Each structure stands twice: as structure tokens, then as C-alpha cells.
Amino acid sequence: MPGTLEATPLNAVHRSMGARMVDFGGWDMPVQYTGIIDEHHTVRRAVGLFDVSHMGEIEIAGPQAFDLVNYATMSAVSKMALGQAQYSALLYEHGGFVDDILIYKVAADRYFLCVNASNQAKDYEHIVAVHAATGFDAQVDFASRRYAQLAIQGPKAGATAQKLTPVDLSPIKYYRFADGEFAGIPARIARTGYTGEDCFEVFFEPSHAERLWKEILDAGAEFGIKPCGLGARNTLRLEAAMALYGHEIDATITPLEAGLARNVDMSKDFHGKAALEKQAKVGVTRRLAGFEMVERGIARDGYEISIAGSPAGWVTSGSPSPTLGKNIGLCYLPADKAAPGQTIHVSVRNQPVAAAVCTTPFYKRAK
């Protein structure tokens, strides 16, 4: 419905720069500027800039902030150092995903959560409910309106970002962050991303968004930086086999099925743990797997999969891979038929087209 879409502070800038806009989960967002393939290669080879201000932020602070975050999420929050970010998720009692999130440990008594745009209200309500049920001494604050977020992604991300901050970025490792000045304003500078490349993401006060967008494009000009849209973000994350809520994960899927067991801390107590313990005991019946098309055709989200003529699963994400020059995808398959080498058939417009299960990620950058 036109007129009801949410917009980031950069909406007018995207339009003035010629981006093609789409409705992305209720947000009016740029899907592409120059073209998805060109933007994709720019991120793999140089550096791209993404407006990801639609992402949500939730802050949890107080004497028992750790206890609340640790109980509300699936991952090993106790192992986090100050200045560390961790991939995690909020789970329902039955083990399905409320959302996948990043946790940033800002202080011993303060955590910052970055959550998916279209899930942010649901996530906040979920945490508030868990908070009420546990009674931990902490405040849960819906902070999305206080932050814009820009993602600088690609091998030249560090060189670009470093030009705009006095903070030495070289000691900041992958999934670490620092708070400091960026383009003259206070910011959270995190080496996190969603493309499989080197990356820096910057959180800051939204009124500065337009100026920072332009300063980052200026700083990266010598490296060939380009503004990028969600189309390239999707092909990049798919090559890196990173999950997208609503595709690989949702309320009906558990972390064990989604191949995220290593991100779950089964030694702690957390919301949804009992369901995962039960599932681990009997074993998962379906599993997320990567595949490459063998015959000609492109698998798309939602296409059905068969094995030896029988229904076997569905494609969660499918696309041409600009880096590999192949057609790839992620899918759910019976757990005993999800090993690399397995032949599957993707139903492309009612025609079975052969594909083969392969290892993931499809793309891994050279370190």
C-alpha cells in the first residue's frame, strides 16, 4: 500500500541518486543503483556502501542486563568480551525463531542488539515478555529511532572507513567494535557485515545520515566505492550462506535444522532450550543445505524440491551467483538426504531441473 511504507533518513537521497526502490518488508528501500551484478562485484573487488538504517536496535542495560540477554538469546553471551559482537537469535518456547540478531557487548551492564527491520516490534515485545517473566533487574529500550546504520563492505572497507575516524581500526577484529568519533560525530564502529567480505558497520544519530552517506562515498571514491542496494546485499549474503529471516529461518524452523547448532550454548538456560534439547535427542528430520544447479535453470525462493520423484523439500533462497557464475541456492531437505553430492530436482515452472547438494558457504574470501 503506497504511503504506508517506512523510510530511512536516506530515502530522498536514494531517490535523488537514481536508485530503484522496492517495498522490503514494509520499508521503502533501494534494491539497486547501477545494477545488482555490478554492485555485487564492486563489493567483492573494492567496496560498496549500503544504507541499512531500516535495521532495528534494542538496548538492554542494568545490573542484570547480562542475565536477561543471556536468557533471552540462544548464544554464549557469557563468553563475550567488551567490544565484541556475537551472532545469536531470539527463540520461541517451541524452539522456532523470533528473529536472528547481533548482540554487541557495550559494557558489563549494557548490551546493544541489532535486529531485523520487519521484526523489530515483535522482537521488542518478545524481550519485554521474557523480561516480565524472569524479573531480571534491567531496562529494555526500543532504540531504533535513535540510530541510522551504514554498512561499508568489501576489501577496501577498512581503508575507506579509516579515512573518516581517528579510531585505529586495524586492531578491531572481525565481530569486534569500538565506540568513537566517525566523520566528526559519536558512532559505534563495528567490523560486522552480511556479505562475506571485510566490513565495517557504523551506527550513529539519524540526523547526520545524509552527511555521512556523502562523506563515505567521497572517502571511498579513490577505491571505486559505489552505493549498493538490497539486491546485491541478498546475492552477497547468499554466496556467504548467511541466513535471511523469512527464508532460511522463521517461527517454524529451529537453529538445529538451520545448521546453527554451533551458535547455540546448550550449557546455559535460555528461552526455547527445552525444545532444542528434545529435538537434539530425537534428531532433526530436516536440514538446511546448499545446492548448485546442474542443469540449466535458476532456482527461486519457494520452489519445490524432489528426490527420485518424491517431494523432498523447498528452496529457501535461490539466485544466480555473480561471483561463481553458477546458479545456487539454499534449501531444506530430509536430514538423511542433505549430504554434499546428493542429486535433487528443483521444480522450475513445473519442470524438474537437476541440482546437486554442495558444501557451504559457496564463497569464502581469502584471508
Place this chain on the structure above:
Amino acid sequence: MIMYPENFRYTKEHEWVLAEGDTGTVGITHHAQHELGDIVYVDLPKPGSNCGQGKPLGSVESVKAVSDIYSPVSGEVLEVNGDLVSAPEKLNEDPHGAAWLVKIRLSSPSELEGLMTAAQYQEYLGAH
């Protein structure tokens, strides 16, 4: 400003047809390729097959989307542009020329009269 050739006829689904004698050359419009973005896959019918006006003729896919192609005219498929199988990006580069899709032997040439002229198509684009 993109020029839509005057000697083509156009459909609301953004295909074009150029009739020469009893043969119609069919393609997708500049507008269609622009809306799709980077085209990475083209699926075309087999020569010898018959197609009906308004019926699916094949499909083109961009990185992001799949789009059916509907035949602007009825008839037998005489020839398909095999170059597009290995180089679908040509559809982005020259949709009104080298990247034609199929040639069809027109079984009902009067169908052409129901299609839009270049001026009508551009007006149609302006209104959508």
C-alpha cells in the same frame, strides 16, 4: 530518451513485434529490460512449435526476478535467437535489435492491428 521504433507494434506486457511479409520478429522492449535489471537467463520455445497470441512464449530472468514472455502474435516459431542462451545480457544492451527473441510465421496477420503503435506504447508507459 529511448526511441521506440515506429515500425514495431507493442503489447501491454512489453513485447514488440516487427512484421516483414509473413514473418514477425519478436522481442522485449527497452522498458521491459530496464524494469527487470541484469538479465541472466532466457528460456525460448523450440523452433517448429506453435504459439498463440497472448500465450506464454518463454521467460526471461534477471538476478532478482522471473518474467514470462507472452507472444504478441499467433503462429509457428521459425527461428529462435540462440545467442541469447550464452549471452542473455545482450537483452539489456540491445533489446530492439540484436537481442530479438524469436521469429514467428504469422498465422493471423490481422492480430497486428490490435497492438499498440510506438506513440501509443510510449503514452501507455507514461500512464503507468
